[in-house]
Amino acid sequence: MSYLPYALAVWIFVVGIYGVVSSRNFVHLVVCLTVTQSSTYVLLLAIGYTNGGTAPIFADVPQTSKAVDPVVQALTLTDVVVSVTVAALLLALAIQVQKRRGTMNPDELRELRG
Amino acid sequence: MDALVPLPVAIPLIAAAALTATGHFLEKRVDDLTAIAASAATLVISLLLVFHAADHRLAYWMGGWKPRHGLAIGVSFTVDPVGAGFAALAAALMTAALVFSWRYFDEVGTLFHVLMLAFLAGMCGFALSGDLFNMFVWFELMGAAAYALTGYRVEETSPLQGAINFAVTNTLGAYCVLIGIALLYGRTGALNLAQIGQTLAGRSPDGLVVVALTLVVCGFLVKGAIVPFHFWLADAHAVAPTPVCVLFSGAMVELGLYGVARVYWTAFAGVPGAHDGGLRDILLGLGVLTAVLGCVMCFLQRHIKRLLAYSTISHAGLMLIGIALLRPDGVAGSALIVIAHGLVKGGLFLCVGILLNALSTVDELRLRGRGRALWPVGVLFTLGALALAAPAPLGLFLGKSLVEGSAAHHSYGWVAPLVTAVTIVSAGAVLRVAGRVFLGLGAAEDPLLSPEPDEEHEVAQDPERSGVLMLLPTAALILAGVGMGLVPGIEHHVKHAAETFTDRQSYVATVLNGANEHTAVDSLSLLTLHASSVAWSLASLVGSVLLALLALYRERLVGRAARDRAYALVGGGLDALRAVHSGVIGDYVAWLTFGVAALGGLLALVLT
Numbered sequence: 056m057s058y059l060p061y062a063l064a065v066w067i068f069v070v071g072i073y074g075v076v077s078s079r080n081f082v083h084l085v086v087c088l089t090v091t092q093s094s095t096y097v098l099l100l101a102i103g104y105t106n107g108g109t110a111p112i113f114a115d116v117p118q119t120s121k122a123v124d125p126v127v128q129a130l131t132l133t134d135v136v137v138s139v140t141v142a143a144l145l146l147a148l149a150i151q152v153q154k155r156r157g158t159m160n161p162d163e164l165r166e167l168r169g
Numbered sequence: 170m171d172a173l174v175p176l177p178v179a180i181p182l183i184a185a186a187a188l189t190a191t192g193h194f195l196e197k198r199v200d201d202l203t204a205i206a207a208s209a210a211t212l213v214i215s216l217l218l219v220f221h222a223a224d225h226r227l228a229y230w231m232g233g234w235k236p237r238h239g240l241a242i243g244v245s246f247t248v249d250p251v252g253a254g255f256a257a258l259a260a261a262l263m264t265a266a267l268v269f270s271w272r273y274f275d276e277v278g279t280l281f282h283v284l285m286l287a288f289l290a291g292m293c294g295f296a297l298s299g300d301l302f303n304m305f306v307w308f309e310l311m312g313a314a315a316y317a318l319t320g321y322r323v324e325e326t327s328p329l330q331g332a333i334n335f336a337v338t339n340t341l342g343a344y345c346v347l348i349g350i351a352l353l354y355g356r357t358g359a360l361n362l363a364q365i366g367q368t369l370a371g372r373s374p375d376g377l378v379v380v381a382l383t384l385v386v387c388g389f390l391v392k393g394a395i396v397p398f399h400f401w402l403a404d405a406h407a408v409a410p411t412p413v414c415v416l417f418s419g420a421m422v423e424l425g426l427y428g429v430a431r432v433y434w435t436a437f438a439g440v441p442g443a444h445d446g447g448l449r450d451i452l453l454g455l456g457v458l459t460a461v462l463g464c465v466m467c468f469l470q471r472h473i474k475r476l477l478a479y480s481t482i483s484h485a486g487l488m489l490i491g492i493a494l495l496r497p498d499g500v501a502g503s504a505l506i507v508i509a510h511g512l513v514k515g516g517l518f519l520c521v522g523i524l525l526n527a528l529s530t531v532d533e534l535r536l537r538g539r540g541r542a543l544w545p546v547g548v549l550f551t552l553g554a555l556a557l558a559a560p561a562p563l564g565l566f567l568g569k570s571l572v573e574g575s576a577a578h579h580s581y582g583w584v585a586p587l588v589t590a591v592t593i594v595s596a597g598a599v600l601r602v603a604g605r606v607f608l609g610l611g612a613a614e615d616p617l618l619s620p621e622p623d624e625e626h627e628v629a630q631d632p633e634r635s636g637v638l639m640l641l642p643t644a645a646l647i648l649a650g651v652g653m654g655l656v657p658g659i660e661h662h663v664k665h666a667a668e669t670f671t672d673r674q675s676y677v678a679t680v681l682n683g684a685n686e687h688t689a690v691d692s693l694s695l696l697t698l699h700a701s702s703v704a705w706s707l708a709s710l711v712g713s714v715l716l717a718l719l720a721l722y723r724e725r726l727v728g729r730a731a732r733d734r735a736y737a738l739v740g741g742g743l744d745a746l747r748a749v750h751s752g753v754i755g756d757y758v759a760w761l762t763f764g765v766a767a768l769g770g771l772l773a774l775v776l777t
Contacts, residue, residue, distance in 0.1 A: 068344075068348075072341070072758065072762055075337065075341070075754070075755065075758045076755045076758050076759045076762070077755060078754075078755060081333065084337065084754065088337060088340060088341070091341065091344060092340075092344055094344075094348075095344055095347050095348055098348060098352075102351055102352075102355040126354070126360070127351070130350075130351070130354075133306060134347060137306065137309040137313075138309075138340070140309075141309070141313055141316065141340050144313065144316055144336065145316075145337070148320050148329050148333050151320075152329050152330070152333070155325070161330075161753055161754050161755060162753055162755075164753075
């Protein structure tokens, strides 16, 4: 097992955070948030991976054969579902901001200072 | 009795689903009644669980997937009095908020009730779960419902901005938790808290464990509004509908801190070095920073909801100080603060809701003297403010004195004066509002307070509506919060609950081996009024009243030259502090990243 997937997960996470911090557009910001989130998929799948393992379905292979860990895959799936909800909600809010204020730039909304 | 365990989650979820399906056909009042009934039923069952779990923990396995040979495969709800108590607190606040909403909104669709019930289910699930990934799922459910509720009034811009800031920071926090969980799973092969704790126990922590601990703790601290992760809280509270703020301040923020305590005591407490001074000092430092910053920012607000929100941040700091001592009596103190604060702060927010309903603004200066006609609200608001000042033996006193006593035991003697000072400032700010709004005291202008251009339009102005259905839950919450300390034996029971909460060995025995042992506690003590804690409570009560008067009448009390000198001294610092709370999401996320990195570095230094 190489370190590459872990390094990749860290890289995706950091890039996503950078995008969120520097974003000038709400849609861009939400997409960056989902980029950050995809680092968790990579990490989870990397943790469950074994070299030469098959999919964890034992219908037509012997029970003793090597398989990847199904638990992390279930976690990834749950993670996808949960976070899609949040992304959809954020995009809906972004549309409302555009409708009400005619801007997508977070820096132009300054009602909540101090 | 075990069959009751999943009900605090099942009842609100089923009611929410039923309302979604039928809400369009039914009368609004049916929605109201269903939601209130579901929430009240959740409250009753949670309270039953508190009493049932008082002498031994309950482990409930979903679908009957019990552990074999000490190996947990299924998902468990592990109920102890602290967890069930949190569910009960959330359900109590939810019931009050829903009763309050009965007459509150002009037009509120079914979705409001559905979201509120989903929010309640998320909070109860988070409090009861004994499985780390399951906690994450409830955490996200609670979050998603809360984001939607914050932005509920989508026709305005500031709720949108508040909801976006809240959602983005808390979602990033949740990703941190998830990465931490993934790393822990990679190391231990387990998701059950007891199992993780068993695998980690006795091995000295390496880099991976430290990173995992950092990420899980930081993620929960985002929800717990601990500096530097706290920025979202004031924005979300300022714009969310007032009944929703009750839940945010009273239960959700505290659940973030509960998550930290739960994961620490079950998963990490067995790690060598975890009890050492290093970790304690770091958490204590965060708590102190949060408490001080929260109370200073609280004092600078004129938007009353924002002011109460910063006061919540300050109290979250106090709760973290109690947890940071890493001792059962500190946890007990924090738990008592959580109960009293949740009830009182919930009641205060409802008072603000009535003000907003009757007078269409929550600006302290614009409301000056206009609250006189609403004198019952004024009496309740003042009572709540005094309860925050923690006079013995009412309001927050019990919890505060337990935290102080526990800290003194650890030779952190400075905690008592610090907690008292923080209490003086945050309670003083609320008392100042009470004096200005309900008695018309003080000047009409105050250059010290943050400028506040925007107005609230949550509800149309209609004094007729401020009926008994709005006053009743408000009075119930405030009086319960004030009188909580008088319940016979509460201190003893909470101490016992905290002993159970912090006992990792018996947690593992219940969850993995199915042991049904009684969690006996030997150190029985009745309400102890130490002379020192009474003295500190008197100091905080008198101090906060004096500070409120000073804030209102400083132009008469202090000479112009002295005032100018004082402004010159602190003005720059306060302006910088205001500038940091910029309301821009990018800044908040930068602070979050900085906080995670700094906390990770510090933990690596002290643990490895």
